[in-house]
Amino acid sequence: MGSVAVGAMVVGTSLLVVFALAMATLEAQVDDSIAQIEATAEPITQFTIEDATNVEGAVVSFTINNGGSGYSPGQVEVNGSTGSFLADLVISAGTVTGLNILNHGSSYLYTSTYFLEVTGSNTGSNLNITATLGNLVYVNVTNDGSTDVDTDFAWLFSDGGTPTNLSESHDGYQPTIIFPGETYEYYYYSGGQSTVSRIAVTIDGQTKAASVV
Numbered sequence: 422m423g424s425v426a427v428g429a430m431v432v433g434t435s436l437l438v439v440f441a442l443a444m445a446t447l448e449a450q451v452d453d454s455i456a457q458i459e460a461t462a463e464p465i466t467q468f469t470i471e472d473a474t475n476v477e478g479a480v481v482s483f484t485i486n487n488g489g490s491g492y493s494p495g496q497v498e499v500n501g502s503t504g505s506f507l508a509d510l511v512i513s514a515g516t517v518t519g520l521n522i523l524n525h526g527s528s529y530l531y532t533s534t535y536f537l538e539v540t541g542s543n544t545g546s547n548l549n550i551t552a553t554l555g556n557l558v559y560v561n562v563t564n565d566g567s568t569d570v571d572t573d574f575a576w577l578f579s580d581g582g583t584p585t586n587l588s589e590s591h592d593g594y595q596p597t598i599i600f601p602g603e604t605y606e607y608y609y610y611s612g613g614q615s616t617v618s619r620i621a622v623t624i625d626g627q628t629k630a631a632s633v634v
Contacts, residue, residue, distance in 0.1 A: 466625035467566035471604060473633040474559045475616040478529040480506045480522070481555035481591070483537060488516040492545030496523075497537040499552060504529055506552075508537070517548055529554050531614055557591060558617050558633060559608040562599070570599040575624040577607070579617045585609060587622075 506526030
């Protein structure tokens with residue numbers, strides 16, 4: 422009689438162990454299913470490349486050969502030109518030490534050498550700045566989704582070349598958050614005078630391509 426009771430107890434314990442293992446497996450499967458559902462439910466990044474444009478003959482950089490003396494705040498433009506380049510003078514003790522470019526301009530002739538000259542009246546003298554011309558590419562990207570886009574995790578490819586991070590514009594490292602519904606203007610130097618035919622933008626695994634006009 423005693424052996425029968427012991428046997429029943431062993432069987433019962435075994436069944437409890439099997440039941441516990443089954444429950445643990447079921448819970449793990451449920452947790453995994455919930456995780457997959459939640460991952461599937463996460464919003465997918467959506468964006469549109471509104472346009473992409475080559476701007477040839479733009480002022481892409483400058484060289485201050487002589488900062489001059491006696492200058493007060495003012496602006497410079499390309500000498501003898503009706504182009505749209507414009508920059509603010511950066512001055513230290515009357516000497517021009519840099520420029521804050523407001524408009525890189527376009528369509529300046531690559532065969533010419535251009536200097537930048539002060540617009541309007543200014544008390545300074547002997548300023549000498551040469552301009553370097555090249556091609557800039559301007560791209561407008563709109564965030565069509567419901568989540569923010571961090572430009573640190575967005576990349577642009579020009580004609581299948583090396584990717585450029587959207588936080589690294591022609592003006593340097595400028596990380597930006599593109600909020601839903603916003604359009605972000607990004608521009609970069611294509612290198613020398615070469616234009617770009619096609620670009621591709623990749624954000625969070627989503628890639629869009631566009632022709633550059």
